[in-house]
Amino acid sequence: MKPPLDPILIHITPDFGIHWYGILIVTGVMLGAVYASWRAKRDGENPDHIWNALTIAIILAIIGARIYHVFSEPEGGAVGWSYYREHPIEIFYIWHGGLGIYGAIIGGIVGVVLYARQARIRPLQWLDYGAPGLALGQALGRWGNFINQELYGPPTNSSWGLIIEPQYRIAPYNDLTAYPPETLFHPTFLYESLWCLLLFITLALIAHKLKGWLLEGDILLGYLIGYPLGRFFIEYLRPDAWTIGPLAAAQLFAIIGVIGGIALLVVRHTIGRPAQSPADMPTTATAEIEATAPETGEAESDAAESSETEAVDAEQEAEGPVEPITEPNKED
Secondary structure (H helix, E strand, O other), rough: OOOOOOOOOEEEEOEEEEHHHHHHHHHHHHHHHHHHHHHHHHOOOHHHHHHHHHHHHHHHHHHHHHHHOOOOOOOOOOHHHHHHHHHHHHHHOHOOOOOOOHHHHHHHHHHHHHHHHHOOOOOOHHHHHHHHOOOOOOOHHHHHHHHHOOOOOEEEEOOOEEEHHHHHOOOOOOOOOOOOOEEEEHHHHHHHHHHHHHHHHHHHHHHHHHHHHOOOHHHHHHHHHHHHHHHHOOOHHOOOOOOEEHHHHHHHHHHHHHHHHHHHHHHHHHHHHHHOOOOOOOHHHHHHHHHHHHHHHHHHHHHHHHHHHHHHHHHHHHOOOOOOOOOOOOOO
């Protein structure tokens, strides 16, 4: 398996232009937003909030993703903090690649919360709408790594292995004597793409089937558990991973995400669960109807009784006065 496309779709200069990676990322974001707005509309909410929040969420997600990458120290000669501190201007060269998903997640969440405060809407409700869409966007965006010939793993004999051209290889795989040009590598991008697609389907089904049981924020927690869980194992196939001690940094963040997310779910649904979840609470209109229903019934009953009394009075007036009945005088 080998990318059939040039990484740059439209060349403005020999090394600068519109990249397939960027197109796929943007397309993934749009697909995720379409899903989120559809969910909001189904719940009777204004889907415009999704599109209004999208701008600030994307900006802060890109900033967060870039910060994560800049301060990382990848293996295999990949660019990280040791390089950027010597070439600070290149921190802004996003088109050269280098975005960390955990930084993007944090930045995106902050963006939605800031918008929600300004728009006076509940942030957890809208983060729940966006979480499955984020997984869907990642599933598509990872194919940009395929076109860029990056995010590959160690050599494999599998038939679905990737052919990576020498100029895109990291050490030690750039040694063509040990790893000739026809060497196949694990398509790590594909494993993560399929995991994210599965996560999207799972979260979307949970949001639909268990709506009455869920609390606001549960779908977001599901993402913060599900994505890191898959990423933890996929990271073993990342030869360029930034390591902290015996584990990759992404694995440490994954452990925090999974344990923290599960703990919050347990606490929210046992100790801290309210008597009635927001999904089960009646709407304002329903509550008003139920509150006025007894009063309406009483009013109708009073009106019926009044009508019966008036009918009886009218009948008596028509018949004239009723003379008293006297018994005959027994003495006569």
